[in-house]
Amino acid sequence: MDNSTGRLEQLRRAMQGAGVDALWVSYPANVRALTGFTSPDDGKVLVTPDTATLYTDSRYTVQAREESGLPQHIARPPETFKHAAEHLKGKRVGFEADHLTVAGLEDLKEYWPDAELVALRGMIQGLRQIKTEDEIAAIRAAQDLADQVFGEVRPLMVAGARERDIALEIEMRLRKAGAGNAFDIIVASGPRGAMPHGHASARVIEDGDLITVDMGAYLNGYNSDMTRTVAVGTPSDEMRRVYNAVLEAEEAAIAAVKPGVRAADLDKIARDILTGHGLGEAFAHSLGHGVGLEVHEGPGLRGTSEDVLAAGMVITIEPGAYLPDVGGVRIEDLLLVTEDGYEVLSHSPKETV
Amino acid sequence: MDNSTGRLEQLRRAMQGAGVDALWVSYPANVRALTGFTSPDDGKVLVTPDTATLYTDSRYTVQAREESGLPQHIARPPETFKHAAEHLKGKRVGFEADHLTVAGLEDLKEYWPDAELVALRGMIQGLRQIKTEDEIAAIRAAQDLADQVFGEVRPLMVAGARERDIALEIEMRLRKAGAGNAFDIIVASGPRGAMPHGHASARVIEDGDLITVDMGAYLNGYNSDMTRTVAVGTPSDEMRRVYNAVLEAEEAAIAAVKPGVRAADLDKIARDILTGHGLGEAFAHSLGHGVGLEVHEGPGLRGTSEDVLAAGMVITIEPGAYLPDVGGVRIEDLLLVTEDGYEVLSHSPKETV
Missing domain, CATH: 3.40.350.10 (Creatinase/prolidase N-terminal domain)
Incomplete structure (x- = not known):
């Protein structure tokens, strides 16, 4: 193109x-x-x-x-x-x-x-930061593939599975489709979920775990990026509360996406909600970033950002909360900023826990 | 370390x-x-x-x-x-x-x-360029794993297989062992062998093909690097002649490895032999390079190099010959330069074709 x-x-x-x-x-x-x-x-x-x-x-x-x-x-x-x-x-x-x-x-x-x-x-x-039509189509294709692969591999995220085998299965399926990883897949289960960038390890998943899976497809030079946190059996009341707080923060930030909105204000919307749930400190990173030829590019969605959203940007919204030695949650969607709001490009279902 | x-x-x-x-x-x-x-x-x-x-x-x-x-x-x-x-x-x-x-x-x-x-x-x-004992042990471990995986996957290099599936099988086995690719695996069969860096494609291997497989393991931060060209059935007389010329050049260059030898002279030994077989033009790259924390590092084994071999260096010797639209051959070993000569670290057998 x-x-x-x-x-x-x-x-x-x-x-x-x-x-x-x-x-x-x-x-x-x-x-x-x-x-x-x-x-x-x-x-x-x-x-x-x-x-x-x-x-x-x-x-x-x-x-x-x-x-x-x-x-x-x-x-x-x-x-x-x-x-x-x-x-x-x-x-x-x-x-x-x-x-x-x-x-x-x-x-x-x-x-x-x-x-x-x-x-x-x-x-x-x-x-x-402003994508062309061809670029949007390329990112959409990468995300569609990621959604498909996530759906195929979701049934393998069960007690007894190793984190690393889940990551490898995702990557294999991307590769067989002619794509690759946009970045090292994160599969962080149970207490490892407290590491925002916990790459897949040899840990065996246990009943009651939450598993954070952060993955992207790299296809024809463009990237996608999405995170889901899934439950194996019934997580603790505490982690269910954290999950629902993160989900609330994510959905509120998404709903506010439109041209003219300051990136810093979006970050604040999600951060205020998590703070209201006593999880402000636990949200230890920024809200999101642009995605395209590089998986991390402008705009920066963080409290100190001067960036303002504009139609044609492709961004992530990805609040999280991390409790050391206990566990963590992150939920991330990939969005296109449109003339009158947004379109969510990532379609993998978010679970009710 | x-x-x-x-x-x-x-x-x-x-x-x-x-x-x-x-x-x-x-x-x-x-x-x-x-x-x-x-x-x-x-x-x-x-x-x-x-x-x-x-x-x-x-x-x-x-x-x-x-x-x-x-x-x-x-x-x-x-x-x-x-x-x-x-x-x-x-x-x-x-x-x-x-x-x-x-x-x-x-x-x-x-x-x-x-x-x-x-x-x-x-x-x-x-x-x-001069490796420590710990580094040599790390490179040796990476190459041992690469040899093991090459041996396991060699039976899959047959007529009807896709290049890409062979590369993926190699990578999967490296990954399951906790390693990764040192670089994108090259699997170049038949006429694609004429591309020195022909990454694995969707081409289906045919009877009579030569297949050039260039692979390395990345393990605990250190790399290995090795190439074998293998035959499927009986290659043409022309390609068998090319194979044996490259093998002769490679073995002669290896035999000359010891401390004090100029890298440029090693390149010349291999190049003169290939030139004697009418393949001087077909050897369109340099003889080799150092390997360690990076898969390509010093010394440079090429005609213009000022480098001189010393004990503790880890190098590749990898002459090749490439005939456009016909095919190609490359044979590469990984060597440690020792006090009195060399030790070949790559142990995968070289075939007789």
Whole structure:
């Protein structure tokens, strides 16, 4: 999919605002977001007010032409840099300070002695927050697959099963479908549920456990992200109370999602509800994040965030509560922000406990 | 495992040579190589002539103490930087230019205004080429597991099987043993064998195919790497000739491995043999590389390498020959360079075709 036209125009306006004549893009997710080109290891873009050129090497000539509408120049570094240098004399050239290493910058300075290099942070990441139609379709497909696999594996989440075998079964099914894990699957049962990022272990699940399963599919370069907490038999009264408090907080935050809402306010809605249940301290992370080419990207849904929701964002809402040595709960949905509210992309049922 | 004592002393000599009073280490594999600490996301080391301090946050207090003998300071950035700043006034402080981003350097400059920051490349990577006894044991264990899994899955490499199912079976067995893939498994059969990095596809294996299987185990933080090319039925005379030429080149290069040998000369031994068989052009990559905390690390075994073998290095020897649209062969062993020669760590049999 080629998102180049709209994003490039937005990027050129942002470049003007930042006072640069050109932008050198080398971070793979940003290259893909601008060009559609999926090379894992050699793709760069030089953007100027009039041109945008995709640089890659001869291994990727055909692939780059199929995936991107941009003009290509086929070369390997340092020839790549030498070719680009022709366009950069006397120019202010922005680069991705969040991603380019110091050694990488030294290389650019060596090959572009007549350019003034300007460190920029987060410029393309900002544009990536608003998904294109093609991107939304890709994320939707990843989440649909995740829902299907979760449903298939749910019957295996029973007393006697090992956490690790559940995670492996999920991953196998994703892989057989041509996808992969968006991240290491979390399967945290019983007391291990108190670890927000408890990766699947050799623990054997017991009757009365809650199990937190946090999983995502990585399909055609895009990610999904969803968490369900499920019950095995009848959990303790205390953990049932925690589950219902988290569910209440999650549903209230979801109901408030629409363009113009501040991310920090969404976080507060969920946090206030959990605080009302005496679980404010137990909600030891932020409410959510954007999802796309990377499983964690902007906007940030946390108390200190300056981000404001806009149509086309894909976000998670994922409050949780964690009681050390006792257990934990997290419930997470994946949402598309629409013109007049939201659409929940994750369809796996939430259980009544 | 804690390698801190010997490596730290070597590092201090290297720091003296580079004229720095301190070194700030943040690249995870380098942190682990110096401290034994395995945090994936928050571990840094400040090394001075007299001290070495491990910085991590409170999630890792216990783990850091168990894994590393170094004194710890528990803090999150930017408190980490502020604490380190106390020791750095008026000092020349080296950092890892190959890994630190420009934004990361800007942070250090902000918090350490009284230090002079010095970009260094490859200093710790160089030390990592010589493995400790514990590291050799870890790599040996990873390779032993890879050999076992290869032997178990070899009977599935038959006509009618899909490449992807073979790769998945290998990975599943690694995972069940608590390991993972060192890299995406390559299973390239028939004409796909002409792609040196042909990841497993949906292609169905046919009678008469050669199949190149390149796999590694990632176990306890260390990697292994091995390639076998196996025959299904009777390959063509042409591909049998290619197989035997690559095997001859591989065995000759292995026989020459010992301390003091130039990596470039090893590459030449294999390349000359393949050239003698008319396959010089078909050997389109370098002979091998070091293996350890990263699956590709120093030394580099290629024609332009300045590296010289030394006892304690772990390297691959992996010549190949690739005929577009016809097929390919690669044979790769994992070797430990010993005081008087070498030990082959990979034990999977090489077939006669």
